[in-house]
Amino acid sequence: MATVDGAYDCVAKTPMGDQNGVFTVISNGERFNGTFAGMMGSLDVVDGKVAGDVLTWKMEMTMPMPMTLECEATVSGDAITGTMQLGAFGASAFTGTRRP
Numbered sequence: 001m002a003t004v005d006g007a008y009d010c011v012a013k014t015p016m017g018d019q020n021g022v023f024t025v026i027s028n029g030e031r032f033n034g035t036f037a038g039m040m041g042s043l044d045v046v047d048g049k050v051a052g053d054v055l056t057w058k059m060e061m062t063m064p065m066p067m068t069l070e071c072e073a074t075v076s077g078d079a080i081t082g083t084m085q086l087g088a089f090g091a092s093a094f095t096g097t098r099r100p
Contacts, residue, residue, distance in 0.1 A: 010096030
C-alpha cells in the first residue's frame with residue numbers, strides 16, 4: 001500500500017460552513033482514484049496525480065451549483081491537509097485523519 005492510500009475523515013471550511021466527509025485515495029504509481037463522500041453526496045476524483053506525498057486532483061460538483069473544484073493536499077503520516085479552489089468563492093482549507 002502506498003503511503004498516501006487510505007480513507008480520511010475530513011473537514012472542509014467552506015462558505016456554506018464546515019463540510020464533513022470521507023476522502024478515499026487509491027493510488028497506482030503517479031495516478032490515483034478516489035471519492036469525497038459527504039453531506040452533499042459523493043464526488044469522484046478526476047485527473048488524480050501523486051508526486052511523493054502531494055496529491056492534486058479535480059472534482060466536478062453539481063449541487064448546489066455546477067463547479068469544478070481544483071484540489072491539492074499533502075499527506076504526512078496519518079494526517080492530510082490541503083486546499084480546494086471553489087471557483088468564484090476562492091479557496092477553502094481542509095484537514096483530515098486517516099482511518100485505522
